[in-house]
Amino acid sequence: MSRALDVVVVGYGMVGNRLIEEVGRRDPHGERVRLTVLGAEPSGAYNRVLLPGLLAGSLTEDDLALGGPAGGGHGAGHGHGAGTRALTARTGARAVRIDRAARFVTADDGAQLPYDRLVLATGATAVVPPVPGVRDADGALARGVGVLRTVVDARRVRRLADRARARGERMVVLGGGVLGLEAARALAARGVRVTVVHPAAHVMDRQLDAGAGRVLARSLRRTGVEPRAGATAARWVPGEGLHLEGGEVLRAAGLLLCTGARPDTALAEACGLAVAAEGIAVDDALTTSDPAVHALGDCADADPGLVQPGWEQAAVLAARLTGDDPYARYTGTPRVTRLKAAGIELACLGDPFTEDESGAGADVVADGPGGVGDGPGGTGGGAGGVEDRAGGVGEGAGRAGAGDEGYGAGGTGAEVLRFEDPARERYAKLVLRGDRVTGAILLGLPDAAAGLIQLHDRGAPAPSDRLALMLGRALPPESPTGPEALPDHALVCRCNSVTKGALRTAWYEGARSAPELASATRATTGCGGCAPAVEKLAAWLAETDPVPPTTRGAQAPDVSRGPSPDVNRGLSRDPSRGLSRGLSRDPSRDPSRGLGPDVSPDLNPDPSQDPSPTSTSTATR
Amino acid sequence: MSGHAVDGTAADGRAGGGTAAGVMGVAGTAADGTVTAGTAAGGMVTARTSAGGTDAAGTATHCPYCALQCAMTLTPGARPGVLEVTPRDFPTNRGGLCQKGWTSASLLTSPERLTAPLVRDTKGGPLREAGWDEALGLVADRFAAVRAARGADAVAVFGSGGLTNEKAYLLGKFARVALGTSQIDYNGRFCMSSAAAAGNRAFGLDRGLPFPVTDLDASHAVVLVGANPAETMPPLMGHLDPARLIVVDPRRTATAQAALEGGGQHLRNAPGTDLALALGLLHVALVDGHLGTTERVAYRNTRTRGWDDVRRCAARWWPERTERLTGVAVADLRRAAGTLARASRAHILTGRGAEQHSKGVDTVAAWIDLALALGLPGTPGSGYGCLTGQGNGQGGREHGQKADQLPGYRRIDDRAARAHVAEVWGVAPETLPGPGRGAWELLDALGTAHGPSALLVMGSNPAVSAPRSRRVLDRLRALDLLVVADFVRSETAELADVVLPVAQWAEESGTMTNLEGRILRRRRAQPPPPGVRTDLEVLRGLAVRLGRTEAEFPDDPDAVLDELRRASRGGPADYSGADTARLDAGHALYWPVRGDAVTGGAVTGGVATGGALTGDVTIEDADTGSAATGATGGEPGAGTPRLFLDRFAHPDGRARFMPVEHREAAEVPDAEYPLYATTGRQLQHYQSGAQTRRVPELAAAAPAAYVEVHPDTARGAGLADGDPARIVSRRGSVLARTRYDATMRADTLFLPFHFPGEGAANALTNPALDPVSGMPEFKLCAVRLERADGDLRADEDLRGDGWVGDGRAEGGRAGGAGDGSTGGGSAGGGRLGDGRSAGVHPDRGLDRGLPGSGAAA
Structure with a gap:
């Protein structure tokens, strides 16, 4: 075997750590790759995504550790030869210089680390906006001001928040993007009054359209966060608060800056690597302008900003470095933004800004109790007020399909569905091209979000039932059905394959009570779960077919519907319906639930195939 | 009756129990008006039958199928040989039975039942009837010849989680002592191995x-x-x-x-x-x-x-x-x-x-x-x-039919365990083989250059229940000698050179250990029909012909239990106190149950906690400490309803958290195979269906293979509800009827695995193994869904009757269905990694099983 590749990883954050894990999984004994990782922060890798949890107090710093079971300050990689020579982790050591010609990295402690391959995972740093007063004269953050990028940052913000809470004062979060809102929600959970100042017309304007922005604002207020959109910060005055353009002053004890992050490209620039606007330039092999140097995560220009792409990049690079798949490529990660804010269910995927191009809009507007009271109040009004223009959905889908030819080239033929229910803080917008979901905003519809994200991630076709897709479980519940509504082939007792038809047959043959039906068919003799149903059925039969018990054994009219119970007691097989149809169909599993016209008629109650008991009993007599 | 509760004093009036029992009594009346009329209370029958097991009211035993081991009473029916089933009250089933249990006795008189040994004189020739002496002599001679030519490991044994404790025990002894082979495993590897391995790691002991x-x-x-x-x-x-x-x-x-x-x-x-x-x-x-x-x-x-x-x-x-x-x-x-x-x-x-x-x-x-x-x-x-699956999936994993274990849930690589068991068996410890191949590795090696060339299968139907079943069929066909002990011509028996007809559950006695670890009595209600022998008799007959003594291989189940008790003594699953008297008296014996003669009890005593002699050990007992928090281990002969109340079974008494991380399945959907397929069970069928497909009432209710699919997905493939569909994976394809189900995920198909031939879902499944347990990936593989126009001539095709082993399979469609075009060999084989290694991972073994079982269970 050839010599193991020496790989130096600069940056021990979420992505650097993930790379170590991915390499370790493929090469657990370090036979192909020997890793050295340099981390500037004194602790091992930790989970930056969960920093708001530190603010809220739901997590401890220890919970965020990513070093794996070996953990600790010099956390060895999860599963990657902890205690072996496969991995060397140097925390608290900052890389200060890269010599690409001689292929070594110099750390601030003077160490020189030679490499065959270098991986830059330097991440990004918080942007401090040029708002007067947020920095001291020496360039450090002013009193009361914080950012949220590292555990050290989080400690500072937590102190600010506790001071604010103790004094009953407010904190202002500047920047109403994802991090700003998550941080604000976390501070509110800590018991602090929070106002979010955001310059655009509504919060999360990069992910949300105006309608969703309005609904989200309501949800934020409900959860203790006051959004101030369209407001621009003019000056921070410690001890007083934030001055806005226009003169208003928001009194506040602290200011948290959530105004974006900038890729950390200084090392790359200093050694002459190509750097683009979004980060270090890489190709789909995550290789920089130097074939021996790779970059990934927030510092690279491939999908920066979210952790999922960085982790997927780590898997690609690990496959290449270990030789598991020398041709692995990073082809992009479906963009999904999920606001991590307790009490608010918000998901955004793809590009939701497209407006309807199919020529048949499909807006559904809830005509709830206006913009006034929160909550549905009498409910009936809200639900009933949903104006279901689903007819338009079908049409829209049809036209979108017809326009498929042009969709690849011109991007035309998008089908757009929208649902607004601000009173209940619900909003949905779906963009589909062909049968694929290409963009969506879902607010207050948690079940739909879960399903949609999976479709989107996998590029799977959307279900034909667009309403169910958009609303998830938020459909009116199916009304419970009584025994009269069941078709004869409906299974009443699963444990013993007893259908309603078999029970009726037994009834006509003289079993005139629930125990007698049980005796004749074995219904209820398994788990006993169907006992109430059998009793109901018996009561219904008694009502509709009040033949006195003395007629027991009289010719039963319905025997032709199934085999004689003497031979095949309790069988659900109905020869008239063919095999494997209706055999183990439990009516309560009716697939038509919420799915309207998709369902085979066989699976629905069908009176035409179910002679009415009344007429049957008449025939008996 | 009052001092200690018997089998069946469960009805304690808690939710559900009362209703079910009440209804049951009536149902019992219907089944046999004369015998159980008026026994609506249920418990009365039990009380009378449980002490002795059999009296005028019938034979108190348990259902032949799953691990719940529902209690039932068997009474003579209208004709000789026919038995009537009446549900019996018991803490687990409380007088309930599903359709399988109700109809279980019909297989006793099935026309498909084998009543004479069958022998195939030449490969590809027909099976003909033979006498027992001829059949057993032939098997023993050929086992001996294979062993002489290729070594002891050239003869392999495949057992079952459906076998009684006694049979599982004697089968393991037969392999290690009479054959001297390390090559024994069982279908339980396909069921419980993962849970068992995790349980052992976490708690130091595995009881379902x-x-x-x-x-x-x-x-x-x-x-x-x-x-x-x-x-x-x-x-x-x-x-x-x-x-x-x-x-x-x-x-x-x-x-x-x-x-x-x-x-x-x-x-x-x-x-x-x-x-x-x-x-x-x-x-x-x-x-x-x-x-x-x-x-x-x-x-x-x-x-x-x-x-x-x-x-x-x-x-x-x-x-x-x-x-x-x-x-x-x-x-x-x-x-x-x-x-x-x-x-x-x-x-x-x-x-x-x-x-x-x-x-x-x-x-x-x-x-x-x-x-x-x-x-x-x-x-x-x-x-x-x-939740253990097979009838004796618990006991079956404890008594030595696993590649890596000896009786009492002992490890075969443990020196002390080997010494103890060797002493009970009267052999030298060094003569005991070491660990053998796990179930999939064993099946995969059959008939290969370094694998076994002769195989004895008892109570299992791997031709249907093993993953990547087309490969398994090929391997079974490649054997020089395949011997199957079963009571019907299962799909595996159809491939055999010798088929030995054996008794069914109502015709034999023994013990089963249910999903709670409670040891139960299986009682004989009638003798086997002429020409049929018990599995124990078969093992004895073969062992004696292979040069062992009759005393070493008793065919009386009680005698085997006595030996098993000695062999398990001091092991994690200690049965030494489970004597027939206590079992017959209805004691609730949950293992470990130490015997009177045991001293010390250090091995399990600390783990065992409590031991009430009641049929229904209630939570209230536990809370008040009356049943469960007394002296550890309880009195000798008492069982252990609840483990771990005082300490876990690791030496330090503590349970282990296990750091784990998600990883992808071995095969995930891609452009060519865009859907997940998952496999599972239907109420009417048990395992490979070798038994239940032969019960007319069950076969009528669930006659054939089907594929459950979301209507959108089906329509995307051009399939209407009820259409014949072909489901294709890298390893094979399956023919099944489309069944629309709008509650399905659109990316997932479901197929029951109970059907053979063209409908055999395991033709699709991926034998990628868990690195620790050896469990194959039955629950997930990548497939595509297609129309199967003209492919489905009749429902018989889906039932697969007679499709295999008679030559049709070779030239007919079944052979073609293997779908060699997709290179069945590559995906599965390539993922196996160390699949060829002869030994199993030391942590494996702690399993038991389910998907696999066959008829003899």
């Missing part, structure tokens, strides 16, 4: 449910992970309150539906994501503050090790990330975690859905981690357990 089933009645939250008892063991549902159920399953199973209708939850996750879901729930429980209570902190500090590592594993699975992978909404995660965490009594139970993956052990470990974080295991009224 370390508490009585009746504990579930009082539970405030029960999580069922990949378990569908509403179809697989229906009477168990009587112990589960739907409102308190949280069902984790990619399908809206009957169990999931029951939960939803009753106000419980169904978490419909993507196939292969159970592990991440467990970590996600653990994360939510952590951040929502549920784990910081004084009791839970104290539990973790005093009864466990390793929490910090697991907490970090869980911290990575924040709800939104969990949702993205699993498809379970964040709101549902929070609700489920809250329900579970707030319950003062809670249970987490896993089934094959969680376990039959190439990451099955880690998946179970993740759910155990969640249970430990909540302080459930070893706490009265709460716990973790796995």
Whole structure:
């Protein structure tokens, strides 16, 4: 075997750590790759995504550790030869210089680390906006001001928040993007009054359209966060608060800056690597302008900003470095933004800004109790007020399909569905091209979000039932059905394959009570779960077919519907319906639930195939 | 009767019990008006029959099928040889039976039953009837010849989780002593191995449910992970309150539906994501503050090790990330975690859905981690357990038919264990073979240059139940000698050179260990028909012809039990106190059950806790300490209803948290095979269906293979409801009727695996193995769905009757269905890694099984 590749990883954050894990999984004994990782922060890798949890107090710093079971300050990689020579982790050591010609990295402690391959995972740093007063004269953050990028940052913000809470004062979060809102929600959970100042017309304007922005604002207020959109910060005055353009002053004890992050490209620039606007330039092999140097995560220009792409990049690079798949490529990660804010269910995927191009809009507007009271109040009004223009959905889908030819080239033929229910803080917008979901905003519809994200991630076709897709479980519940509504082939007792038809047959043959039906068919003799149903059925039969018990054994009219119970007691097989149809169909599993016209008629109650008991009993007599 | 309860004093009036029992009495009347008329109370019959087992009221025994081992009474029917089944009250089934149990006796008189040995004189020739002397002599001679030519490991044995404890024990002894081979494993490897390995790691001991089933009645939250008892063991549902159920399953199973209708939850996750879901729930429980209570902190500090590592594993699975992978909404995660965490009594139970993956052990470990974080295991009224599948899936994994084990759940690589068992067997320890191949590796090696060339199969039907079944068929055909002991011509028997007709459950005695670890009496109601022998007689006949003595291989089950008790003494699964007198008296003997003569008891004594001599050990007993918190180990001969109440079975008495991480399945959908396929069970059928497909009533209710599919997905493939469909994986294809089900995930198909031939779902499945347990990935493979125009001539095609072993398969469509075009060899084989190695992983073994069983169970 050839010599193991020496790989130096600069940056021990979420992505650097993930790379170590991915390499370790493929090469657990370090036979192909020997890793050295340099981390500037004194602790091992930790989970930056969960920093708001530190603010809220739901997590401890220890919970965020990513070093794996070996953990600790010099956390060895999860599963990657902890205690072996496969991995060397140097925390608290900052890389200060890269010599690409001689292929070594110099750390601030003077160490020189030679490499065959270098991986830059330097991440990004918080942007401090040029708002007067947020920095001291020496360039450090002013009193009361914080950012949220590292555990050290989080400690500072937590102190600010506790001071604010103790004094009953407010904190202002500047920047109403994802991090700003998550941080604000976390501070509110800590018991602090929070106002979010955001310059655009509504919060999360990069992910949300105006309608969703309005609904989200309501949800934020409900959860203790006051959004101030369209407001621009003019000056921070410690001890007083934030001055806005226009003169208003928001009194506040602290200011948290959530105004974006900038890729950390200084090392790359200093050694002459190509750097683009979004980060270090890489190709789909995550290789920089130097074939021996790779970059990934927030510092690279491939999908920066979210952790999922960085982790997927780590898997690609690990496959290449270990030789598991020398041709692995990073082809992009479906963009999904999920606001991590307790009490608010918000998901955004793809590009939701497209407006309807199919020529048949499909807006559904809830005509709830206006913009006034929160909550549905009498409910009936809200639900009933949903104006279901689903007819338009079908049409829209049809036209979108017809326009498929042009969709690849011109991007035309998008089908757009929208649902607004601000009173209940619900909003949905779906963009589909062909049968694929290409963009969506879902607010207050948690079940739909879960399903949609999976479709989107996998590029799977959307279900034909667009309403169910958009609303998830938020459909009116199916009304419970009584025994009269069941078709004869409906299974009443699963444990013993007893259908309603078999029970009726037994009834006509003289079993005139629930125990007698049980005796004749074995219904209820398994788990006993169907006992109430059998009793109901018996009561219904008694009502509709009040033949006195003395007629027991009289010719039963319905025997032709199934085999004689003497031979095949309790069988659900109905020869008239063919095999494997209706055999183990439990009516309560009716697939038509919420799915309207998709369902085979066989699976629905069908009176035409179910002679009415009344007429049957008449025939008996 | 009063001092100690007998079999069947379960009815304690708790929810469900009363109703079912009442109805049952009436049903019993219908079955046989004369015998059980007026026994609506149920318990009366039991009381009379349980002490002696058989009297005028019938024979008290248990159902032949699943691990719930529902109690039933067999009474002579109208004609000789016909038995009537009457359900019997018992703590587990409370007088309930599903359709399989009700109809179980019909197989005794089935025209398809074998009553004479069959011998095939030349490969490809027909099977002809032969006498027992000829058949046994032939088998013994050829085993001896193969051994002489190629060594002892050239003869292999494949057993079953359906065999009684006595048969499993004697089969293991037969392999190690009479054949001298290391090559023995059983179909339980395909069932319980993952849960067993995880349980052993976490608790130091594996007993499916370390508490009585009746504990579930009082539970405030029960999580069922990949378990569908509403179809697989229906009477168990009587112990589960739907409102308190949280069902984790990619399908809206009957169990999931029951939960939803009753106000419980169904978490419909993507196939292969159970592990991440467990970590996600653990994360939510952590951040929502549920784990910081004084009791839970104290539990973790005093009864466990390793929490910090697991907490970090869980911290990575924040709800939104969990949702993205699993498809379970964040709101549902929070609700489920809250329900579970707030319950003062809670249970987490896993089934094959969680376990039959190439990451099955880690998946179970993740759910155990969640249970430990909540302080459930070893706490009265709460716990973790796995729902064992096969009738004796528990006992079958304890007595030495596993590649890596000796009786008493001992490891075959443990020097002390070898010495103890060798002494009982009267052989030198060094003559005992070492560990052999696990089930899949064994089947995969048959007829290969370095693999066994002769095989004895007892009670299993791997031709249908093993993964990648076309490969298994090829391997079975490649053997020089295949011997099958069964009572019908199963698909495996059809390939055999010698078929030995054996007795059915009602014709033999012995013991079974149910899913709770309770040892039960199986009682003989009538003799086998002429020409039929018991499995024990078969083993004795072969052993003697191979040069062993009759004394070494008794054919009396009680004599075998006596030997088993000695062999298991001091082992983790100690049966030494389980004598026939106690069993017949109806003592509730949950192992470990130490014998009078045992001194010290250090091996298991500390683990064993409590031991009430009651049929129904209630939670109230546990709470008040009357039953379960007394002196550890209880009195000699007492069983152990609840394990771990004082300490876990690791030397330090503490349970182990196990840090685990999600990983992809061995095969995931891609452009060519864009859908998941998952396999499972139907209520009417048991395992490979070799038995239940031959029961007319069951066959009529569930006659043929089908594929459950979302209507959108089906229509995308051009399939209407009821159309014949072809499902294709890299390893083979299956023909099945389309069954629309709008509750299915659009990316997932479901197929029952009970059918052979063209409808054999295991033609699709992937034998990628769990690195620890050797469990194949039955529950997930990548497939595509196609129309099968003109392919489905009749429903017989789907039933597959007679398709195999008669030459048709070779030239006919069944052969073509192997779909060589997709290179069946590559995907499966390539993933096996060390699949060719002769030994199994030292941690393997702790399993037992399910998908596989065959007829003799």
